[in-house]
Amino acid sequence: MLLRRGEDLLLGEKLTGFGAGRVVAPGGHVEPGESPLAAAVRETHEETGLAVHDATLCARLEFTFPARPAWDLRLEVFTSTTHTGALTPSSELAPWWCPVRDLPLDRMWDDDRYWLARVLDGERLQGRFVYAPDNETVQHADLQPLDPA
Ligand SMILES: Nc1[nH]c(=O)nc2c1ncn2[C@H]1C[C@H](O)[C@@H](COP(=O)(O)OP(=O)(O)OP(=O)(O)O)O1
Numbered sequence: 001m002l003l004r005r006g007e008d009l010l011l012g013e014k015l016t017g018f019g020a021g022r023v024v025a026p027g028g029h030v031e032p033g034e035s036p037l038a039a040a041v042r043e044t045h046e047e048t049g050l051a052v053h054d055a056t057l058c059a060r061l062e063f064t065f066p067a068r069p070a071w072d073l074r075l076e077v078f079t080s081t082t083h084t085g086a087l088t089p090s091s092e093l094a095p096w097w098c099p100v101r102d103l104p105l106d107r108m109w110d111d112d113r114y115w116l117a118r119v120l121d122g123e124r125l126q127g128r129f130v131y132a133p134d135n136e137t138v139q140h141a142d143l144q145p146l147d148p149a
Helices: 036-048 112-120
Strands: 002-005 008-014 051-053 056-064 073-080 082-084 093-099 125-131 138-145
Touching (some): 008 036, 036 073, 036 093, 056 112, 112 125
Parallel strands (some): 002 073
Antiparallel strands (some): 008 093, 056 073, 125 138
16 A cells, blocks of 8 residues: 655555565555455554555556565555554554655665656556566566556
C-alpha cells in the first residue's frame, strides 16, 4: 500500500519474515477468499494502525528469483491519499512518513528503483523483474502501462 500524506509516503523497516531489514511499504499476503485490495488495507492496519480509505490499483508486479524460486512473488500495489487513525509501530514494521524526494532506495528492494518514482508520479504500470543469482539485484526489468483489464 502506497499511502500518501502530502509530500510524504508511508514506509517502514520490515522487522520480521520475508525481506526483514528492508524498507518497504506496508503489505502482505492475501488470505483465502480475500481480495488483494482488502488484504492491502488489512495489512496496513495491522502493521501501522492506520485505516486506509479509497485506495486504487496502481501497479501489478511479478518478481522471479531463479536462484531462489521460493521467493517468487506477485504484488498488486494500491495507492491512497486518505487515512484515519494514529501511526503505531507493530512487531512487523517500524513505520514512518518518508519525504518522497528522499526515498531510501539503498535499503529497499532493487526493483523499486525502476517503478516506484514513476508510480508516485501518477503512472499506472505492470512489470516483471528477474533477480540476478545474488537475489539482491534486478537482472532484467520489463515495465509497461497497466492493462485496463
Ligand atoms: N520486490 C519487492 N518490491 C517491493 O517494493 N516491495 C516488496 C517486494 N517484495 C515484497 N515486498 C513488500 C510487500 C509487502 O509490503 C512486504 C512483505 O511481503 P510479504 O507478504 O511477502 O511478507 P510477509 O511474508 O511478512 O507477509 P505476511 O506474513 O502476510 O504479513 O514486502
